[in-house]
Amino acid sequence: MTNGSALPRPFLPVAAWYTAGPSRATMVEPLGPDGDDIVRRDLAHLREAGFNTVRGWIDWASGESSPGEYHFEALDRLLRHAGEMGLRVVLQLYLDSAPDWILQEFPDGRYVSQGGQAIDSQGSPGFCYDHPGVRQAAEHFMRAVAERVKDHAAFLAYDVWSEPHIVQWAYFDYLPQPALFCYCHHSKQRFRRWLKGRYQDLAALNRAWYRGFVSWEAVDPPRFISLMTYTDFIDWQRFIIAKITEDLAWRARTIKSVDPVHPVTSHSAVPAVMVTPLVEQGEPDDWAVTKVVDIWGTSFYPKHVGAKETADPAVRGAYLDSTRSACASVGKPFWLGELQGGHGYVGTFAEPVTAADIRAWTWGPISHGAKGLNFYAWRPMSRGYESAGFGLTHPDGSPTERSKAAGEVARLVDRYADLFAAAQVPQADAAILWNNDANILWGCLREKSPYVPSRALLGVYRALFERHYPVDFVHPDQIAGVAGGAQGRAARPVHEEVGHAGAGGDAGWAGHDVGPGAALGLAPGPEPIEVGRYRVIYMPFSIMVRRDVARGLAAFVEGGGTVVAEARTGWNDEAGVVDRSVPGSGLRELFGAQEHWTAGRRDLQEPVVLFVDPAPGVSGFEGGRVTGAFYQQALEPLEAEVVGRFQDGEPAVTVRRAGRGQAVLVGSWVSLAYHVQRDPASGAFLAGFAQAAGARRPVLVEGASPGQVEARLSRGETREQGPFGILYVFNHSADELAVRLAVDPPAGAGRFELRELTAQDGRPGALGSGKVHQAVVWPGPDGRPRIVLDDVRLLPWAVAVVLIRPE
Template sequence: MATQQPERPLLPIAAWYAAGPSRATMIEPLGSDGEAIVRRDLTHLKESGLNTVRTWIDWASGEPEPGRYDFEALDRVLRLAQELGLRVILQLYLDSAPDWLAEAYPDSRYVSQGGQAIDSQGSPGYCYDHPGVRQAAERFMQAVARRVKDHPGFLAYDLWSEPHIVQWAYFDYLPQPALFCYCHHSKRRFRQWLEARYGEIDRLNRAWYRRFSSWESVEPPRFISLMTYTDFIDWQRFIIDKITQDLAWRARTVKAVDPVHPVTSHSAVPAVMTVPLLEQGEPDDWQVAQVVDVWGTSFYPKHVGARETADPVVRGAYLDSTRSATASLGRPFWLGELQGGHGYVGTFAEPASAADIRAWAWGPIAHGAKGLCFYAWRPMSRGYESAGFGLTHPDGSPTDRSRAAGEVARVVDRHADLFVSAQVPQSDVAIVWNNDANILWGCLREKSPYVPSRSLLGVYRALFEHHLPVDFLHPDQLATGRPTPVPDAPKLLAPGRAAGVAPGPRPLEVDRYKVIYMPFSIMVRRDVARGLAAYVQAGGTVVAEARTGWNDDEGKVDGSVPGSGLREIFGAQEAWARSRRDGDAVEIEVAPDPVVAFEGGRIKSAHYEQALEPLGARVIGRFASGEPAVTVHDAGRGRAVLVGSWVGLGYHVHRDPAAGRFIAGFALAAGARRPVEVEGLPGTAVEARLMVGETRQEGPYLLVFLFNHTPEPVAPRVRIAVPWSTRRVAVAELTGDARHEAAVQADGSVTLERALAGREIVVMKVTPA
């Protein structure tokens, strides 16, 4: 019989743990005192305040011989967790695969673009396109599901940690980036994908400018040609689809045995921060979110070498983009991995404090996360992350970090109905994440995600600093209103119907956005251009950057830049373009105009000077040479703005205040709402976030989160837009005991004053009085 789900709402706050000092994906063999060690560790985890343990099983140790399963460590965690009242999330690691697979299937190794077959050294395992490997993996996954599905404490599966084509291996001896997989099974799968896409070999030949006689003669591209890169565009699109379909396969396999419990997965880095050529394939968050009950991401603000993520703006973009991908479907998101301790990688180190843990936990919750999984309970015991990332000391004893994580968990558990039900409302402003442009970036022999991601981050930063909440959009949403459905997606659970899966938000609607920003959109599909035209005609404002629509779907210049029909939308085209080094400022003189709430003046941009030729648009900005740099075109009831430079990247690099006001000014001029605003302080010193909810017991309510990101005490005035017709509101601090009432002003807002100590975080519930 299926496990009966508890009635009480649950927002799981977990820590990764399997057996004593084990590091994922490994299971450390324990001696005769193993039971006592695990019991002690799980007791400390429970006493800290966490409500869930996230354990794991790897294929190599779970099936040491074909058909012989070893679930001893898993059984022990399930049993002891139940005794202690902890729920259990299970991580399945197929990529840590048993060596007997290579003996049974010698042709199952991954093959690089250079033809090198890769032996697995604990990872990356073997190619799932091999039918024997796939069938063996199915048997193992279903054996695990049968083992856990009826256990009373079992909560959910995570089927794939940080999906890539190959996992956790560094092929320094291969040309970089190393591309996979070119085994004959993967080649066959690519040909099938091409046949489904093109239908006829002649259509493929026209697109690729080739002369193949049959599908069997098609070879996947291994390099980039000077003449055409349509083949390489298709290869990158295939890899993205392959990751999605492989995750869907895992979900269908487990759900065939256990349709009751949620299946989840999580990315290494949100899609907006990366490009498809990185790390042997990167998933599209908007695609993969369709094939699991809960999608999420890893979140390491102080992972060594990633110092930028200590910035609350960058952290916000990570979280808002992941939320937006799942909210496009009306589904929730989790953090599959949340940094729990010091960042140790090789000889490099970065400390983490209790204050860090509080900020890293409350931040995701304020951005809508419905589950947190700290990585890990104990620090890593082996490998190049040794002694890193744990909430506890290496011996498992508690630390200030583990106590801080427990403090957050206790508050969330105490008010679980509020935190489970509350949602981040749809914003008035959206930023387009254009993975088609990222694919083209790879075809231009650019491997770094810096320019694409920092172009988005610059726009996000300007809006963040002006207290304008932001959603992210996928090009498919512009084309059809929602992400393109994934074929053969598994049947998923309705959010809120299973314990641990919170209700999802109302799905995001493109026509509700007042302004859509399109940074770094050097490739635009024709269907996306048509959707964008409809949005503008209906009254929306779009703001795009230099070389938007430079290439079309197949990687060709389509008559003009911008192409694909965008020239008519923007009423302008490229006259000429000159590139600059990113560190060199491109200056633009902008005149006052009703389309932008900007006083006028000089702004700093980056990378391109694209002189614009107006074709019905009016010019509101010029380069120092006098050439048109910013145009506005009125179309229907809306308007399209084209900036002949990369102003988002420029703001990220130069932090020119005038450029920040210019970017945010389009949203402000269009009437974008600021539901919660901090008065009189710089945009990133104090961050304020708002969620909206309603429960049967509480009625309607707001959750207001205040973060002091500085080490110094501050006394902000916070103005909140109240969505109710009431004269007074009641304010109760969930992170403390303070309670009071406040008057609602004539404009429907409430002003709250709350002194904050250095790095203090306050969570308040606001209800009609």
């Protein structure tokens, strides 16, 4: 089907998790003599609802009850019945639910905490893959699974690691918190090898750590943070991040050694921008792991109990845009590995979910560019800490309004799969730097909560989101690439340890590298992001900055970009050392200013007040009082102009013009303050830099309060349809709204037809019954050529999806 022959019809998997009756992941429970009837009935309901894919699972514990004795009966049954009903199958592979015989075979294979406690697995977390025997046994199992499924016509893809951590799905309340892993003999040896690669010789390590090791065997992973230096703990956190990436590559490589055709995927528990490395025993770097699998993604639980902010549309948008951006850094597609399907039941707490929630949660990821959705789960959880939660159906598998709503969207996506597969989210003009080096330093400062780092990023995102500016997130490595002449663009890699299949052929979409999985009809990723194309980069939480990143930022500014940084940027360099100034690492020269003195305010409700002057060309903010948080950093201008002051008259905001661009330094955390306090002036101040830099807004919205309406525009082109756009409009309020939209046309001037896809099947639409409307391009409110739609009526909590194409 490749090498010039026609590819299959584009296919976007919209799946629900299901394996065997009421069995909940990761478990595969026997169903008895009527098992075939139960699975057939459940899959029939799933198919009738509108889903085109089922996401099954197999765990190592049930799949290999003794060495070399495999039990794939439930997997065979799922594949057989799914194939009979025309459903594709995505397979979740669980190694961390490991068989108990591993302990008898390898008594030293247990995870060991920083306190020396060896952890017995109780269904999880399994055993340490740094142990060569455990690793080899896991490889045998993975290969056996791949051999079993690879030739089945219904099989579509693997997910080789659900929510990667060092250890997972277990609560070690009896250990010191946070519990760190792994300190077994084999993990120590691996850490030493990593250190040798980083420092080359022992003398360099001793200088960096301020230690006196006499041999590499004497080097031990750090277990605590000392007063004088935390370079060792910085290295430990970086090692854990690298270890997760390498272990994911190992799993993918093992599967690909047997099956090089079907895509290998994985997904995080929470996007990296929302967490810090010490949370949940290690967190992956989204930008690193996306290089070693064909498709990366995230779990997405807007009403998971305890995640109080995730129902917020701006927070949901950041979840999705950050995952999309990580994948787009290397031109990969992203999927939602887990999408909340039902009520959030966790322990004694609960949060209801409605059909309207499901519609918004389904269209939300698609509008952000997701090319696959996997609802968790078809049936509610039958056991454990999440009992009765997260299912689309009732516990007996019968339909609910939620399952019907999800199925309606699935059916519509499948009907227009060629359009949704080809549509891509264009690179934005504004980007937010996710600086995991700063998050590492945050942990070294004995700060365990990810709240401040993530909410600083969310403050910038919210300010732009509410004003309809698209936003990307970028990684320090992408910034560093600008100084290296690569303009921050990472070529689409074909990872030598993983490999990709399915490139080439006669795609149903036009002018695009079809990418991995194309031979199966799966959608491609976007063109890789180029940092040099951004107009403005925000770096709201960057208390540690590498020198190569500082050089990349300087090159970006010289080339005409705007950089906006906040208090204590570049406080430490990559080794955890203060440079000759704050900011350091060469940033003092970029910003033309340095720290004079700093006062810290830990109470986020205690405002830091800044008075900002109008600065045309620097910011679209008209000037006035702005609220900051956490720090008052008095700045000393060296080669910079002061454009804002604190209440006491000390310089608070400076700007230095360099080359064709400019670098702005703000002496407080306005971004964090805006997320917490929502001061309108602070939001306007943050968004003003994007406005002044000329950042595009593909859709303008009039007639709604900030945050009430979200409007997004994807673009695509197919050989059959030509250029087109898909407009998504979300009413995030309980009010019926009448708004005016001004939309970038998908092609040049002319006449366009608009069809509201979500108004079919008798449902009312924002444009009126889903019929075709004609629109003409004319100057919109901002003077740019726009398709202007007056009196678009949005029902409470409604989603409108509108196809736009030339007549």
